[in-house]
Amino acid sequence: MPVRVADGLHWDVLCLFEETKQGLVRAAGRRVESVGVDSWGVDYALLDRDGVLVSNPYHYRDTRTAGMMEEAGRRVPREEIYRITGIQFIPLNTLYQLLAMEGSPLLDAADRLLMIPDLFAYWLCGERCCERTAASTTQLYAAEGGWAWDLIRRMRLPERLFGEVVEPGTALGGLRPELREDTGLRGAGVTAVATHDTASAVAAVPARGQNFAYVSSGTWSLVGVETERPVISEEGLRYNFTNEGGFGGKNRLLKNVMGLWLLQECRRVWAREGREYEYGELARLAAEAPPFGPLVDPDWEGFLLPGDMPGRIRRFCERTGQRPPEGVGEVVRCVLESLALKYRWVIERAERVSGLRAETVHVVGGGARNELLCRLTAEATRRPVVAGPDEATVLGNVLVQAYAAGMVGSLEELREVVRASIPVRVYEPEEAEEGWDEAYGRLSELVGVASGELAEGGLV
Incomplete structure (x- = not known):
């Protein structure tokens, strides 16, 4: 902290x-x-x-x-x-x-x-x-x-x-x-x-080949694809993609998504109010809440700083013409559905910028333990989600040390060690549900809402 x-x-x-x-x-x-x-x-x-x-x-x-x-x-x-x-x-x-x-x-x-x-x-x-x-x-x-x-x-x-x-x-x-x-x-x-912890985490993604997207999910969600070289274009600039160094000479083409910070701050505010919630209980309440409710753009800059996150989420919804979420379960559902839909938004644009096709989404880091978020991500993206390892950063760190010691010879060998060592969970998207496309359309409209207009309403 x-x-x-x-x-x-x-x-x-x-x-x-x-x-x-x-x-x-x-x-x-x-x-x-x-x-x-x-x-x-x-x-x-x-x-x-x-x-x-x-x-x-x-x-x-x-x-x-x-x-x-x-x-x-x-x-x-x-x-x-x-x-x-x-x-x-x-x-x-x-x-x-x-x-x-x-x-x-x-x-x-x-x-x-x-x-x-x-x-x-x-x-x-x-x-x-x-x-x-x-x-x-x-x-x-x-x-x-x-x-x-x-x-x-x-x-x-x-x-x-x-x-x-x-x-x-x-x-x-x-x-x-x-x-x-x-x-x-x-x-x-x-x-x-x-x-960089995300570079270690991506090194430990148990993927084969290049046709995958990754979500390094924690306080931040780093969402992107792996490329051989930096991808710098007008389209990449327009979508504000970043090119960061990876292990094995790889490039990580990605966007920062605000991630579980939103939920962590909500939980901290609720605890200060005398309502302590374990993450499992929050997931249960969110699962019981109605689907396809109000949404937020997780990356609105007003969510960046510590503060009254539940209040900011409600005010964001009010200012964008949505019914604010009521109760803890609806707030958590709003956060998780918004994250899953923003992952889809980023992945589709990463494919467009890079020319790659992400057939699978690998979720690593702490968010891999959030079953509801992984399931929602599979449904929102319409792709299989492979969840794990949840300690990908630690594994990537250790295996790069093993590389330095001559114990593994390449990124491909490193990932083979992960595949052979760590069990993962696969979430297959179920039959397409009409509500996801409608929700994705709403999320897409929220992305790019002018920060100045929202700030005038006192969201910060």
Whole structure:
């Protein structure tokens, strides 16, 4: 969870690193050859010339990036930014976080930028470098490889911040001596895995070939297809698709969908009101609620920040001419049906942009355990849904370490290990139900509703 202090939302990285160390202590006494760190993308740490943390890293949901996408567009045209980086325009990107720091003494004091997993790897072994899959989320990394130096200069960002970039599967070195002493892991090395958690998760998708879509489902849902090279086009820009690095030289063509964050925030608000719900109970209430009720666009920017999510959902529905959901079950049903339909919206456009046909949808991550969401996704997309593994990020992390150690030789072999090791559940779409096409039409109309119009109604 983020920590809110006077200047905004931050990550408590010292606490997170201490918990990481305690995890390593628990592994003492076992044969541990390698440690790999992955985390969410876009957030970063700044170090001074001595390698000391300048300040606690900001959280991507902090509001300081308001207006920064527009400022970036004044410095470099939006179309050119996309042509160079292939990255979607979303306020939380590293580019806009850094622009928000312009003139800050913290930025003046900084000598090197490390993404969050790179920071932890540095604290573990002393190597200061950025891993490619995490660097690719910054909107400052060129789609064809390497830092986008011309873009960095034109954005007036300090070039000194951007150091060496390494490939996933790179051995970085052994644990620092003090960590070997503290943890008892004297022989372990540190490996740069696919450090963006979605890159690790997609590496562990138990698919064959290319004709599949994936939904890495958790707080965010990352929905897309895997391609051999970045796919950068006017159509990709129009739909705001992103091209991020993947393991094995692959490209992840995807969109961020707000994901189960909506449900997590609803649950937090209900708990604060004295109504504690387990996720299983919420799924039961949603299953009992009538289908094809009100819908929301999960990606409306008003849902990005913490707050009264049930109230925002109701107000979104009111402002878009829908009957607001009543009761907990209807709110949850609204969220889950909206997510399933938005997955269909993204997958169809990913096919159009890439030229691929996604015959199967692989759902990995925590959302693979949500049976109702998986079933609704199969019905909404009219495709089989393969659910699992739910710990895909962990598996991808470990198997890239195995690749670095020479135990597996390719992405295809890695996925074969997953298929042979982890059971999955398949949800087949039932006979087409008329209500899905009508609901999809309504969802499609909601996508692209002007944020300004909704904000005027006090949704935020």
